[in-house]
Amino acid sequence: xxxxxxxxxxxxxxxxxxxQVIKDLNLLNVYDKLxxxxxxxxxxxxxxxxxxYRQEIMEDFMSIDGLTGDLVDCLVEFENLKPLFIHEKQHxxxxxxxxxxLIIIEKxxxxxxxxxxxxxxxxxxxxxxxALKSNVESIINADSFKEMKQDLKAIKYIFSTIRSATLSVxxxxxxxxxxxxxxxxxxxxxxxxxxxxxxSDVLRMEPMFLGQLLSSYAxxxxxxxxxxxxxxxxxxxxxxxxxxxxxxxxxxxxxxVEPFIRLLDEIRFYEASVGLFKKIEAGGLPFTRPEFDFESxxxxxxxxxxxxxxxxxxxxxxxxxxxxxxxxxxxxxxRIGTLITGANRGGKTTFTQGIGxxxxxxxxxxxxxxxxxxxxxSNGILTHFPVSESETYDKGxxxxxxxxxVEKFKEAGRxxxxxxxxxxxGTSHMESLNIAAEGCMALVHNRYAFVFNxxxxxxxxxxxxxxxxxxxxxxxxxxxxMEEGQxxxxxxxxxxxxxxxxxxxxxxxxxxxxxxxxxxxxxxN
Numbered sequence: 001x002x003x004x005x006x007x008x009x010x011x012x013x014x015x016x017x018x019x020q021v022i023k024d025l026n027l028l029n030v031y032d033k034l035x036x037x038x039x040x041x042x043x044x045x046x047x048x049x050x051x052x053y054r055q056e057i058m059e060d061f062m063s064i065d066g067l068t069g070d071l072v073d074c075l076v077e078f079e080n081l082k083p084l085f086i087h088e089k090q091h092x093x094x095x096x097x098x099x100x101x102l103i104i105i106e107k108x109x110x111x112x113x114x115x116x117x118x119x120x121x122x123x124x125x126x127x128x129x130x131a132l133k134s135n136v137e138s139i140i141n142a143d144s145f146k147e148m149k150q151d152l153k154a155i156k157y158i159f160s161t162i163r164s165a166t167l168s169v170x171x172x173x174x175x176x177x178x179x180x181x182x183x184x185x186x187x188x189x190x191x192x193x194x195x196x197x198x199x200s201d202v203l204r205m206e207p208m209f210l211g212q213l214l215s216s217y218a219x220x221x222x223x224x225x226x227x228x229x230x231x232x233x234x235x236x237x238x239x240x241x242x243x244x245x246x247x248x249x250x251x252x253x254x255x256x257v258e259p260f261i262r263l264l265d266e267i268r269f270y271e272a273s274v275g276l277f278k279k280i281e282a283g284g285l286p287f288t289r290p291e292f293d294f295e296s297x298x299x300x301x302x303x304x305x306x307x308x309x310x311x312x313x314x315x316x317x318x319x320x321x322x323x324x325x326x327x328x329x330x331x332x333x334x335r336i337g338t339l340i341t342g343a344n345r346g347g348k349t350t351f352t353q354g355i356g357x358x359x360x361x362x363x364x365x366x367x368x369x370x371x372x373x374x375x376x377x378s379n380g381i382l383t384h385f386p387v388s389e390s391e392t393y394d395k396g397x398x399x400x401x402x403x404x405x406v407e408k409f410k411e412a413g414r415x416x417x418x419x420x421x422x423x424x425x426g427t428s429h430m431e432s433l434n435i436a437a438e439g440c441m442a443l444v445h446n447r448y449a450f451v452f453n454x455x456x457x458x459x460x461x462x463x464x465x466x467x468x469x470x471x472x473x474x475x476x477x478x479x480x481x482m483e484e485g486q487x488x489x490x491x492x493x494x495x496x497x498x499x500x501x502x503x504x505x506x507x508x509x510x511x512x513x514x515x516x517x518x519x520x521x522x523x524x525n
Contacts, residue, residue, distance in 0.1 A: 001108075001139060001255070001256065001259055002135070002259055003132055003135050003136065003259050003262075003263050004131055004132065004135050005262070005266065006057055006128045006129065006132055006263070006266050006267070006270070007040060007054065007266050007269070007365075008050065009049055009050050009053060011047070011049065012045070012047060012049075012050040013045070013046035013047040013050070014043040014044060014045055014046055014050075015043065015044050015046060015379060015380065016042055016043055016044075017041075017042045017043060017044055017360070017381065019042060020383065021356070021360075021381050021382070021383050022041075022042075022360075024353070024356075024383035024385040024419070024421070025353045025356045025357055025360065025381075025383070025419075026308070026310045026353050027309070027310065027357060027360070029310065029313070029314060030276070030309060030310060030313060033272050033275070033276060033313075034269060034272045034273060034276070037265050037269065040265070040266070040269050041269075041364075044360070044363040044364070044378065044379075044380070044381070045363050045364065045365055045377075046377060046379065047377075048292065048294050048377075050365070051292060051363070051365050051377075053126075053127060053128050053365070054128075054364070054365025054366070055289055055365050055366075056125075056126035056127060056128065057126045057128040057129055057270065057365075058270065058273065058274075058289075058365060058366060058367065059126065059289070060124050060125060060126040060129050061270045061271070061273075061274050062274055062277065062278075062367075064122050064123075064124070066122075067118075067122050067124075068267055068270055068271035068274055069271065070118050070122075071115070071118060071267045072264065072267055072268060072271055074111050074114040074115050074118060075111060075115075075260055075263060075264040075267070076264065077107060077111075078107070078111070078257050078260040078261055078264060079261070079264070081103065081104055081107055081257055097249055097253075098155075098245055098248070098249055101248070101249060101252055101253065101255070102152070102155060102156070104255060104257060105148065105152050105252060105255060106152060106156075108255065108257075108260070109145075109148070109149055109152065111260065112136060112139060112140055112145070113140070115136045116133075116136050116137060116140050119132065119133040119136060120133070132263075148252070151248055151251070151252075154244070155244075155245065155248050158241050158244070158245075273366055276313060277366075277367050279312075279313060280309075280312050280313070280369065283312060285307065285312050285324065285369065286305060286326075286369075286370065286371045287367040287368060287369050287370070288367060288368060288370055288371060288372055288373055289367055290358075290362040290367075290368050290370075290373040290374065290375050291373065291374045291375070292362070292374075292375055292376070292377055293374060293375065293376045293377075294376075294377060296376045297414065297415075298332075298333045298376075298414040298415065298447060298449070299331065299376050299378055299414060299415050299416060299417055299448075299449040300331055300332040300333070300374075300375075300376045300449075301329065301330070301331050301332075301355075301358070301359065301373070301374070301375050301376065301417075302329075302330050302331075302332070302373070302374045303328065303329050303330075303355075303358055303368075303370050303372070303373045303374075303375075304328050304370060304371045304372045304373075305326040305327070305328065305370055305371030305372070306326060306327060306328070306329065306354055306355070306358050306368070306369055306370035306371075306373070307324050307325065307326050307327070307354060307369050307370070308324075308350045308351075308353055308354040308357065308369070309354070309357045309361070309369045310353070310357075311324050311350065312324060312369060325347065325489040325490055326370075326371065327351060327354070327490065327491045328491075329355055329451075331417075331449050331451075333447070334473070334474065335474065335476055336443070336444055336447060336448070336449050336450070336474040336475070337440060337443060337444055337449075337450050337451075337452070337463075337474055337475040337476070338450070338451045338452070338476060338477075338478060339440075339452050339453075339454065339459060339460050339463075339475065339476070339477045339478070339496075340352065340451065340452065340453035340454070340477075340478045340479075340480075340491065341453070341454060341455070341456075341457050341459075341460070341477065341478075341479055341480075341496040341497070342479050342480025342481075342491075342497070343480055344455075346480035346489065347480055347489040347491070348421075348453035348454075348480060349421050349422075349453060350489075351453065351478075351491060352419055352420075352421050352451055352453045353419075353421075354369070355417075355419065355451055356381055356383065356417065356419050357369065358370055358373055358375070359375060359378055359381055359417055360381060362375050363375075363377065363378065376415065377415070378415055378416060378417050379413065379415045379416060380411060380412070380413070380415075380416040380417070381416070381417050381419070382408045382411055382412055382416055382417070382418045382419065383408075383419045383420075383421070384401070384404060384405055384408050384418070384419070384420045384421070384423050385419075385420075385421040385422075385423075386401075386421065386422055386423075386425065387400050387401060387404065397425075398424070398425075398427040398431075401423060401424055401425075402424070402435065405423065405424075405439055409439075409442065409443075409448075412443070412446070412448045413448065414446075414447055414448065414449075416448065416449070417449055417450075417451075418443065418448055418449065418450035418451070419450070419451050420450060420451065420452040420453070420454075421453055422453065422454060422455065423436060423439070423452065423454070424436045424439070425455070429456075432456060433456050433458060433459060433462060436452075436454065436456055436459055437459060437462050437463060437466060440452065440459070440463055440475075441463065441466060441467060441471075444463075444467060444471050444474055444475065445471070457496040457497065458496075459496075460475065460477045460495060460496050461495070461496075463475050476493060477493065477494065477495055477496055478491040478492065478493055478494075479491065479492055479493075479494050479495075479496055479497060
């Protein structure tokens with residue numbers, strides 16, 4: 001039994017994503033919503049067919065209200081059935097194994113019928129969901145499925161004829177039961193006769209028998225907790241049907257619930273993704289199905305009006321979506337390096353993460369948080385973000401950052417996206433500037449696309465002076481726009497503000513030499 005995948009094709013090409021990248025892009029909370037399936041969440045799609053396949057399925061789920069929920073409702077009970085599945089074939093028959101198989105097969109039949117009805121009711125248009133519908137129909141219409149339903153009916157009939165069991169009980173000299181055996185199975189329910197009820201009423205008065213209270217005599221088993229011994233006795237009593245029951249177990253012992261569980265995981269991924277973008281839609285923010293360039297030999301992206309997904313999804317309720325600023329970015333073989341400078345808390349890191357989020361979500365076959373997006377198919381997203389103190393005990397912060405940069409540089413290529421956030425900050429300003437410049441020049445020389453947000457305002461001019469004529473044009477500068485001393489979180493293409501910007505900040509907070517002298521004069525110090 002196989003439904004096929006609604007995430008992958010047999011010929012799908014994919015590469016793994018380092019989980020640190022997800023952390024650096026501030027997507028851990030988003031990923032928690034998208035279901036923790038590593039095969040789904042930690043791979044970038046590399047081929048046109050799989051990207052198109054997922055995008056079309058996503059559009060079906062987005063446009064057909066209730067479809068994902070109904071499919072999940074069909075399949076959700078299989079999570080509880082998974083422990084019942086016996087993976088290793090046992091070479092003997094027992095009633096427990098039979099009961100487990102009956103539960104699994106009965107549920108499989110029911111779910112297949114429900115899936116078929118659900119997919120028939122909703123008018124899907126994507127190749128993936130049409131294929132799922134066709135696969136379910138094929139399973140249901142197969143002779144083997146019809147035969148399984150008949151076999152299930154026959155076994156259930158055997159059990160339906162059993163209404164009670166007759167026990168023969170051996171007693172010891174103290175009139176305590178020591179052994180019980182099922183001697184027959186009957187097709188009628190046992191009812192307490194009136195005489196027995198009268199005896200039972202007497203026993204509640206705790207009369208004595210052989211010097212002991214009758215109520216202290218323990219039964220062999222409690223009726224509301226049938227023990228294994230009784231079940232084995234029932235199995236023995238079913239010996240006239242044993243051949244039929246054994247044949248049923250042998251025939252269906254290889255039945256697997258994994259296809260149902262796998263399909264449930266995949267649908268839940270789409271369900272969570274739909275919920276994510278429905279929330280964005282309700283907030284009035286744009287999203288789009290990205291277009292992919294499969295011909296480019298170097299990394300490129302042209303995105304209009306993008307924003308950080310994490311801000312959109314986890315935005316405070318009192319904040320309006322209009323406060324989330326949308327920006328543009330263009331990276332191609334004529335614009336390889338992007339330097340971002342501006343005020344602290346001006347949105348540089350949020351912007352850098354947003355670029356990576358667009359590429360990552362796009363290559364998962366999802367929509368992207370932007371007005372429009374044209375992307376190349378990256379073979380890797382690399383991040384070089386500040387390291388924590390716990391990671392620097394052996395080399396120091398700056399040494400660790402340099403080591404990590406070299407490791408990432410070795411992984412990079414012309415189809416990778418390299419994102420750097422305040423890199424090389426663990427030493428003096430001049431050393432940071434020199435090392436950052438060397439790293440950027442190496443990336444430019446190799447034609448590796450990168451985005452570098454930094455407090456090193458001089459870096460852009462340093463690179464313009466150090467690179468040769470054909471390479472310096474490959475670097476461009478974005479700066480967080482300032483309005484009355486406040487960052488607008490809008491990035492504009494221009495040279496860094498430099499020292500004049502620092503002067504404005506100092507004036508705003510009253511820490512220029514003249515302002516501090518005035519404070520000293522007023523206090524008399």
